[in-house]
Every structure is written in structure tokens, then in C-alpha cells.
Amino acid sequence: MIRYIYGLILSFVLLNASAQNKTPEQFLGHPLGSKFSFHYQVVDYFKTIAAQNPNQVKVVQYGSTNEGRPLMVFIVASPENFARLEEIRLDHLKSTKNQSVKTDAKTPAIAWLSYNVHGNEAVSSETSMKVIYELLNKNNRSMQDVLKNTIVILDPCINPDGRDRYVQWYNRVQNEVSDVTPFALEHNEPWPGGRFNHYLFDLNRDWAWQTQKETQERIVFYSQWMPHLHADFHEMSPNRSYYFPPAAKPFHQDITKWQREFNEILGANCRKYFDQNNWTYFSKKEYDLFYPSYGDTWPTYNGAIGMTYEQGGGGRAGLAIERPDENDTLTLKNRIEHHYVTSVATLETVSANKDKMVSEFNNFYENAVQKPIGTFKTYLIKSQGNEERVRSFTEWLSRQGFEYGIAGKNLAVKGTELTTLSDQNIKMESNDLLISAYQPKSNLLKILFETKPVLEDSITYDITSWGISYLYGIKTFGLKEKYVPAAYQPEKTENKIPATTPYAYIAKWNSVNDAVFLSELLKRKILVRTSNIPFETNKMSFEAGTLIITKKGNYVNNFDSLVTALATKHFVKLVPVTTGGVTAGASFGSDEVVTIRPPKIVTLVGDGISPTAVGAVWHYFEQQIKYPLTLISQDKLSQLPFDQVDVLILPSGNYSNILNEKLLATLQDWVKKGGRLIALENANDAFLNKPGFDLTKKVTTHKKDQDTFKKFGEQEREEASTTSPGSMFQVTLDATHPLSFGCSKDYFTIVRNAYNMDYLTDGWNVGYLTDTAYKAGFVGNKATEKLKNTLIMGVQQMGQGKITYLMDDPLFRGMLYNGKILFSNAVFR
Structure with missing residues (x-):
């Protein structure tokens, strides 16, 4: 009998043990926070937990990264809500389409928590494992109450490529016992760092523009759920504390009263936990709700409550780092605990305010459609x-x-x-x-x-x-009036080979698709010409920059079918002509019609050069116009076989330790022989006042210093007075210069620096800012004068080649459509 009872007890214990979810520590084989996990380990843990809880966790792969890593979310709900998960989702989506929705006590809120959008802010993914474990921990009453009211969507890593770039490096260089010395190797991440995705784009600034694969795929899935709340978890420098809402000003004026109120409610709950633990923190400073392409603002403008959390740490913090100002050592375990607590505080606040969140969200969309x-x-x-x-x-x-x-x-x-x-x-x-x-x-x-x-x-x-x-x-x-649109159907582009074989095909040049078409032609060794002046033929007018593809020089099999097929593929409308003569302008054999040859293009990467500036160039060539680009490390520039290079691109960066006098002389010699040098943003500083380069700052008269008694407490605003963090200006263009071909009459640029550049005296001032160039956005009063009558785009002829000075990056975040056309001109013309 005793043996029987003992057996029952043992069976119960074993059964209960098998039902327990694996902790992150049990799965990883080491304490959470003692080592950085690779992305696959994080995903495998989530999958393991999902397999143990099939009636509470749904696994969704919504996409993949450029390097092939899966993009995953895990949807967690109570068994009751999980059983009707699809019904809840579809009913919820009705509210976003202004369809009547029945809400009652059983209607849950939907909270989406996103971790690790910046790869080297690596605490986030570690935290996410603790969050899903505790959500499903039957002994955690707080989380069980949350799941009664809330569907929780967890994205453990938005940026797997960046995360693994960081983790691979850190795990390779870390000491067995963490070296907390701030200047140790393990606290100094090499270029380009893990912050960005494969193409070195900042995914947290891409929500609205959606230039990146990861963003596009995430937004598709996001739109299938449209959560009531989206929380984004980040890190800042290791010497700082912790930031949580309320957000700083400026708030965009269209953020609703309820969205502002929830910021305050949430902040109060976070403060409660941090005060209990004597942790330091701040709110209402630095992290605003304005720019529309963040992980907090884009969801906010879509009706959700959007917020950002920032933990002191980041890539420099590693597993542990000494902080003399705080008189402590910040560990990964500390950082995990802080992010975990704000994750819990967020979900608790959503759960406690579930009814209000649902009703306000429904009102948001009802008003959007009706008012x-x-x-x-x-x-x-x-x-x-x-x-x-x-x-x-x-x-x-x-x-x-x-x-x-x-x-x-x-x-x-x-x-x-x-x-x-x-x-x-x-x-x-x-x-x-x-x-x-x-x-x-x-x-x-x-x-x-x-x-x-x-x-x-x-x-x-x-x-x-x-x-x-x-x-x-x-x-x-x-x-101001309401007009109801008719159905849109894009104009069909179909190019057919004429019955009479044409002398040439003509293609306009005013879209990015035209640059893609040109790229395809050049890769296939099709000879392409372009007119540097406007012309007229067959009673049709064509602007300067128009592409001309003649039979002459193109001894390619199936030439006509190839050219017409490529044009159709890229939505380019060809105009076939039967003569090389024109009724106005330059005939196709004149000196004004020049050949575009397929260039060998190289760009520099590495220390001192902005990763995002490199990424913008890299992504433009590989993903946008599909033309070969060679990346070389900046420390190999002196070994570059310049005779094999046609175009050299210098992305924004500090080149003071890269371009010495010898290399500057080498560059000049190469340009004189026909090379084309393109300098972007701060790269232009390398040529300021250097012999042979026609780039100088404006001469300004020094006024008497008015800042002798400036106030210490106003230093932040004093610094802002000298900046333009990103304002819109209209550029005056020389429409006759090839650099501006195809750009619309009104060319706008996002100014992020007080350039203060003088006009070229021995070159072409292709684009500049006048006294009336400012259009919108904040510009400090001291920066305003520097942005009047300043050069933005200039071209200096040097022997048979040229240097293109671009003070502003036309490829910035892939946002500027005209900028891509202008950059195409700099590269190919």
C-alpha cells in the first residue's frame, strides 16, 4: 500500500515536472545574462516554449532578412482567447474599416512588444525570453491576469542580422571574466557595428518609408493585427540610466488626448517599480513623438499607443562595464531586469485599461472615416x-x-x-x-x-x-472638398518592335525606373547615348538627358526584342524613330549626344566613414538599380588599381586620417585622366582649401561676441541654435547641367547641416540655396545665415575627369525620389 501511494506521488511529481515550461537558463545551459545568445538560440527557445504550450502560443514567420534569418513573432493568449484567436483578429480589424464591432467584457486588447530593432542593443532579445516564460508561468498571477484581458504579440528580434553581427564579435573577443574597464576591447565594437541591418540602414527610422525588406515584411503582418499598443525596446549609452514614458516634447499636434493620457498612466506604473527598487530613471526628455517613421510614432499615427523604452547600455556595455559616475558596475543581468520590469508594467497597464483602449481605438478609426x-x-x-x-x-x-x-x-x-x-x-x-x-x-x-x-x-x-x-x-x-476617386489602374506599358526596323529607340529620363532600365542595358553591353540638350523629332519634344539607343554600335543578337522587353519590364515607354536627324536640337551624331559607358564603380567603407551613408549607397546599387558596386576598405585605398576604376564614391565621414597629401595627389592624377570622384556630405571636408580643389567656406565677418554671459541652463537650446536637424529646403538647380537631368523643376532636399559653403569659382554651381530656399522644419537662428547663398551641389572639371561635390546626401534613408535620379546622373553621366 505504501509502495502504491509512493508511486502515485512520484507519478504526480513527474507529470507536474514535465508540464513545467523550460526556463531560459535550462534551455540555454547558462544563467540568463551571463552570455549573449545568437538569434537562432532565441528563436529556438521561443519555439520550444510554443511546443510546450500549443493551446496558448502561435508561431508566425512573417519574413526573412537579407542574410536569410527568419523574422518571427509569437502570439500569446489565454487558452480561452487562443481558441478564438482568428475570430478576435478579424473582429478587431473591422474597427479599422469603420464596420460595426460588438465589444464586451470578453474583448481583449492587443499589445505588441518589439525587441532588438538595433542589433547591438542586445539586451532586448535576452529580455524577451524571460517575458514569454513569465507570461506562461502559471505561478505568475500578474501575467495570468494580463492574459485574461490581452493578446500579446512578441517580436524577439526585429533585426537578426545586426544582432548576430554584434553577438558573433562580442562572444569572440570577451574575456572569460568580463573586463569592466570601459576602454577594454570588448567595449569597443568595430566598424560598422551591429546597430544596423545588412544594408546598414536604421530600421527604427524606416517605418514610414519602408525601403528595407525587414520593414516591408513586418508592416504587412502588423497590418493584419493593428495592435492597440506597440512598445519598442532600445538601449542608449552605458553611462545613462533608464528612460520610459511620458515622452518628451514635441508631441505631434494630432496625437490624441487619450494617447497623451496613456503616456502618463504608463509612466506612473513604471515609476512605481523603479522607485521600489531604487533604480534611476528619467522621462519627458530627449525622446519625443514627432518624426513619423519611428517604432513609437508610426503606430501612434495608426491609432495605437506607441512608446519607446531606453536602457543605459548598448553595444559598449557588453556583459559588464564600470560606471564611475554611478559608482557601480552595469551588468547585462541588470539591463535584462530593467527591460523585463517595463515589459511587465506595460502589459499590466494595458490589461488594467483594456476597455478604454479598445473603445478609444475604435473611436480613432470611426473619426478617421467620418470626420x-x-x-x-x-x-x-x-x-x-x-x-x-x-x-x-x-x-x-x-x-x-x-x-x-x-x-x-x-x-x-x-x-x-x-x-x-x-x-x-x-x-x-x-x-x-x-x-x-x-x-x-x-x-x-x-x-x-x-x-x-x-x-x-x-x-x-x-x-x-x-x-x-x-x-x-x-x-x-x-x-477642401470631398471627392470620391474612381478605380485606379496603372497604365500598361508594352513596347512592340515596329514593322519597319527603327534607326533608334528613345526613352525619357525622369524616373528611377529609367535608371534601372539604363543599368540593365549597360550590364548587357548595350551601347546607350544621351543628349545633353533638348531636341525635337517626329513632332515630339524630348528633354536633355533623354536616352538614345541606336542600332549603330549595337551588334547584339535579337537587339530589338531585347531592348523592347527590358523597357517593358521596367515600365519604360520607348519611342522608335526612323532617322538620326532632328527638327530641333542636336542630331544623334553631334557632339551634344554622348555615349554612356558602363562604369566600374567603387565606394569606400570602414573606420571613420558613416555606416548609414555607406548603406544608402550600397542599397541603391544592389537593391534599387541593380548595378554592380565594389566595396573596398578605406585602408586599402592606396593599393587601389585606379586605372581599372571609373567612379569612386566617398560616403559621408571623416577622411582626415584616410586622405593624406600623397593620396590626394593620386586622386587628382586619376581624375585628370578621366576618373569621376563623388564626395558626399562630410567627405567634402577632405578637399576644403586643398591645392587643386575648388572648395572653400564662405567668408563671414566676425561680429562682437554676444555670448559672454550665456546661461549654463540654456546650453541645450544654445547648441540647437547652430543646427538644422533635418529641415526642408528648395534647391535652385542649373537645369542645363547633366547632374540635374530628369529631376523635376522643384528639387527639395533635407538639410541636416549648416553647410556655409562658398560657390565654386572654377566649376559649375549646379545646386545652391538662395535667401528664400527654406520651406519647413526647424533651423536654428545661427544656422539660418549659413544656409543662405550656400553651395549644395557643385561639379569641378579637372582634366578629362570631374569631381562632384554633394554637400547633402541625395540617398539619405532612401527617402528622396529626385535624389536618386540626381545621384544616377553623378554616377553614369
């Missing part, structure tokens, strides 16, 4: 002559989830041109694009389209102007 915010109720985009830009633009609109169509009729209307904010009489044409504000995402629509966002505070974290009409270079009008 859209803002002055304009319809947006009109002129399509004539911009068909390919409009096609690209509609692809972006679709990724955002916006509804759009065409006018479908001709009509005289009044509207406001958005870049000038001038009221005009407009002829609405049937093929013009129309976007009604009476749609679910009208708040986001209004915010992304606005060209002068209201800024309540000059201390900002990121760029302060982003209007879509600026970025795409398309004529956009805001209409």
Missing part, C-alpha cells in the same frame, strides 16, 4: 508627364494601406499647392491621382502629406520636415 482631421479632405496628384513617378508613388501608398484612385473626369477645382501653400485654380484631369481623407488611415495620411508640421519645441530627436510632395517631387494639391 478626418486637417483642412484638406482630398489630395490631388498631377499625373501628366509623371506617370512612372506616380506608379512608384502608388506602390508606396499601397504599402502604407492607403486607399486611392483616379479623378475619372475633367473638372475645374480650387486647391492648395502643398510645397508653396498657395491657393490655385486647377484643372483636375481624369488620370490625376485622388486620395480621399475619408478613409481609415486618414490621420497617418494627413501627417505624412503635411508640408509644414507644427513644432511645439525646437529641441528634437530627428528630422522635422518630410512632406510627401517634397520627397517624391510630384505636384500635389490639397482640396
Whole structure:
């Protein structure tokens, strides 16, 4: 009998033990926080937990990275909610489409927690393992109560490529016993660091522009759930404490009263935990809610509660680092605990305010459809002559989830041109694009389209102007009346070989697709010519920069079928002509018509050079125009076989330790022989006042110092007065120069530096800022003068080659459509 009872007890104990979820420590084989985990280990742990809880965890792979790592989310719910998970999702989505939704006590809130968007802010993924364990820990009453009211979506790592780049390096160089000395090797991550994705883009600044694969795939899945809350977990420098909401000013003016209130409620719950543990923290400083492309703002403008958390640490912190100012040693275990506590505080706050969150979210979308915010109720985009830009633009609109169509009729209307904010009489044409504000995402629509966002505070974290009409270079009008669009169908592009074999094919040059088409032709060794002046033939006018593909020089099998097929593939409309003569301009054999040869292009990477600037160039060539680019380390520049290079690109960076006098002389010699040098942003400083280079700063008269008695407490604002963190300016272009070919008449750029450059005296001042160039965004009063009458784009002829000075990066974050065309000109012309 005793043996029987003992057996029952043993069976119960074994059964109960087998039902227990594995802790992160049990799975990893080491205490959490004692070592950095690779991405696959984090994912495998989540999968293990999911397999142990099939009635509570759903595993979803929503995409993959450029390096092939899976992008995963794990949806956690109570068994009761999990049984009707799809029903909950579909019912919730009805609220975003202004369909009646029945909500009751059983309607859960949806909270999405995102970790590790910056790869070397590596505490986040470690924390996520503890979060899912505790969510499913039956002994954790707080988390069990959360799951009664909340569906929790966990993304353990938004940026697996960056994370593994960091972890691989750190695990390789760390000491067996962590060296807490701040200047130790394990606290000094090598270039480019793990912060960015494969193409060195900052994924936390890509939510609105969606240039990156990871972002595009994440937004598709995000749109299938549209959570009530999105929390983004980060790290900052190791000598800092912890930041949690409320956010700093500026708040965008269209953030709702409830979204502001929840910031305060959440902050109070976080403070409670941090005070109990005597942990230091701060709120309402530095991290604002303005720029629309963050992981807190983009969800906010989509109706969610969006917030950021920042733990002191980052890539420098490693497993442990000494902090003399804090009189402590910051460990990975500390950082995990802090992020875990704010994760818990967030979920508790959502659960406690579930009913209000659901009702306010529903109200947000009801108002969006029935009473859209803002002055304009319809947006009109002129399509004539911009068909390919409009096609690209509609692809972006679709990724955002916006509804759009065409006018479908001709009509005289009044509207406001958005870049000038001038009221005009407009002829609405049937093929013009129309976007009604009476749609679910009208708040986001209004915010992304606005060209002068209201800024309540000059201390900002990121760029302060982003209007879509600026970025795409398309004529956009805001209409105060409501117009219902007709269905949009992109114009079909089909090129056929004429019955009479043409003398040449002509292709316009005014879209990024044209650059992709050119790239394909050059890779296939098709000879391409271009006219440096406008011309007219067959009663058709063509702008300077037009591509001319003649039979002459192209001895390729199936030439006509190849060229027409490539043009159709890239939506390029070819115009076949039967003569090389013109009725105006230059005939195809004149000196004004030049050959575009396939260039060998090299760009520098490495210490001193901005990783994101490199990434913008790299992504542009590999993913946008699909043209070969060779990356070389900056310390190998002296060994470069210059006779094999046509174009050398210097991304923004500090070249003082790279370009010595000998290398500058080598570059000059190479340029004189026909090389093309392109310098971006701070790379231009390497050529300032150097012999042979025509680049100088403006001469300014020094005024009497007025800052003798400046106030210590105003130093942050004093620093801001000298900056332009990201404001919109209109560039005056020399439309006759090849660098500006194909760019729309109105060229706008995002200014992030007070350039203060003088005009070239021995070159072409292709783009510059006048006294009236400023359009929108914050510019400090001391920076304003430096941005008047300053060079932005210049070209210096040097022997048979040229140097292109670009003070501003036209590829910045992949945002500027005209910038991509201008950069294509710099590379290929």
C-alpha cells in the first residue's frame, strides 16, 4: 500500500515536472545574462516554449532578412482567447474599416512588444525570453491576469542580422571574466557595428518609408493585427540610466488626448517599480513623438499607443562595464531586469485599461472615416508627364494601406499647392491621382502629406520636415472638398518592335525606373547615348538627358526584342524613330549626344566613414538599380588599381586620417585622366582649401561676441541654435547641367547641416540655396545665415575627369525620389 501511494506521488511529481515550461537558463545551459545568445538560440527557445504550450502560443514567420534569418513573432493568449484567436483578429480589424464591432467584457486588447530593432542593443532579445516564460508561468498571477484581458504579440528580434553581427564579435573577443574597464576591447565594437541591418540602414527610422525588406515584411503582418499598443525596446549609452514614458516634447499636434493620457498612466506604473527598487530613471526628455517613421510614432499615427523604452547600455556595455559616475558596475543581468520590469508594467497597464483602449481605438478609426482631421479632405496628384513617378508613388501608398484612385473626369477645382501653400485654380484631369481623407488611415495620411508640421519645441530627436510632395517631387494639391476617386489602374506599358526596323529607340529620363532600365542595358553591353540638350523629332519634344539607343554600335543578337522587353519590364515607354536627324536640337551624331559607358564603380567603407551613408549607397546599387558596386576598405585605398576604376564614391565621414597629401595627389592624377570622384556630405571636408580643389567656406565677418554671459541652463537650446536637424529646403538647380537631368523643376532636399559653403569659382554651381530656399522644419537662428547663398551641389572639371561635390546626401534613408535620379546622373553621366 505504501509502495502504491509512493508511486502515485512520484507519478504526480513527474507529470507536474514535465508540464513545467523550460526556463531560459535550462534551455540555454547558462544563467540568463551571463552570455549573449545568437538569434537562432532565441528563436529556438521561443519555439520550444510554443511546443510546450500549443493551446496558448502561435508561431508566425512573417519574413526573412537579407542574410536569410527568419523574422518571427509569437502570439500569446489565454487558452480561452487562443481558441478564438482568428475570430478576435478579424473582429478587431473591422474597427479599422469603420464596420460595426460588438465589444464586451470578453474583448481583449492587443499589445505588441518589439525587441532588438538595433542589433547591438542586445539586451532586448535576452529580455524577451524571460517575458514569454513569465507570461506562461502559471505561478505568475500578474501575467495570468494580463492574459485574461490581452493578446500579446512578441517580436524577439526585429533585426537578426545586426544582432548576430554584434553577438558573433562580442562572444569572440570577451574575456572569460568580463573586463569592466570601459576602454577594454570588448567595449569597443568595430566598424560598422551591429546597430544596423545588412544594408546598414536604421530600421527604427524606416517605418514610414519602408525601403528595407525587414520593414516591408513586418508592416504587412502588423497590418493584419493593428495592435492597440506597440512598445519598442532600445538601449542608449552605458553611462545613462533608464528612460520610459511620458515622452518628451514635441508631441505631434494630432496625437490624441487619450494617447497623451496613456503616456502618463504608463509612466506612473513604471515609476512605481523603479522607485521600489531604487533604480534611476528619467522621462519627458530627449525622446519625443514627432518624426513619423519611428517604432513609437508610426503606430501612434495608426491609432495605437506607441512608446519607446531606453536602457543605459548598448553595444559598449557588453556583459559588464564600470560606471564611475554611478559608482557601480552595469551588468547585462541588470539591463535584462530593467527591460523585463517595463515589459511587465506595460502589459499590466494595458490589461488594467483594456476597455478604454479598445473603445478609444475604435473611436480613432470611426473619426478617421467620418470626420478626418486637417483642412484638406482630398489630395490631388498631377499625373501628366509623371506617370512612372506616380506608379512608384502608388506602390508606396499601397504599402502604407492607403486607399486611392483616379479623378475619372475633367473638372475645374480650387486647391492648395502643398510645397508653396498657395491657393490655385486647377484643372483636375481624369488620370490625376485622388486620395480621399475619408478613409481609415486618414490621420497617418494627413501627417505624412503635411508640408509644414507644427513644432511645439525646437529641441528634437530627428528630422522635422518630410512632406510627401517634397520627397517624391510630384505636384500635389490639397482640396477642401470631398471627392470620391474612381478605380485606379496603372497604365500598361508594352513596347512592340515596329514593322519597319527603327534607326533608334528613345526613352525619357525622369524616373528611377529609367535608371534601372539604363543599368540593365549597360550590364548587357548595350551601347546607350544621351543628349545633353533638348531636341525635337517626329513632332515630339524630348528633354536633355533623354536616352538614345541606336542600332549603330549595337551588334547584339535579337537587339530589338531585347531592348523592347527590358523597357517593358521596367515600365519604360520607348519611342522608335526612323532617322538620326532632328527638327530641333542636336542630331544623334553631334557632339551634344554622348555615349554612356558602363562604369566600374567603387565606394569606400570602414573606420571613420558613416555606416548609414555607406548603406544608402550600397542599397541603391544592389537593391534599387541593380548595378554592380565594389566595396573596398578605406585602408586599402592606396593599393587601389585606379586605372581599372571609373567612379569612386566617398560616403559621408571623416577622411582626415584616410586622405593624406600623397593620396590626394593620386586622386587628382586619376581624375585628370578621366576618373569621376563623388564626395558626399562630410567627405567634402577632405578637399576644403586643398591645392587643386575648388572648395572653400564662405567668408563671414566676425561680429562682437554676444555670448559672454550665456546661461549654463540654456546650453541645450544654445547648441540647437547652430543646427538644422533635418529641415526642408528648395534647391535652385542649373537645369542645363547633366547632374540635374530628369529631376523635376522643384528639387527639395533635407538639410541636416549648416553647410556655409562658398560657390565654386572654377566649376559649375549646379545646386545652391538662395535667401528664400527654406520651406519647413526647424533651423536654428545661427544656422539660418549659413544656409543662405550656400553651395549644395557643385561639379569641378579637372582634366578629362570631374569631381562632384554633394554637400547633402541625395540617398539619405532612401527617402528622396529626385535624389536618386540626381545621384544616377553623378554616377553614369
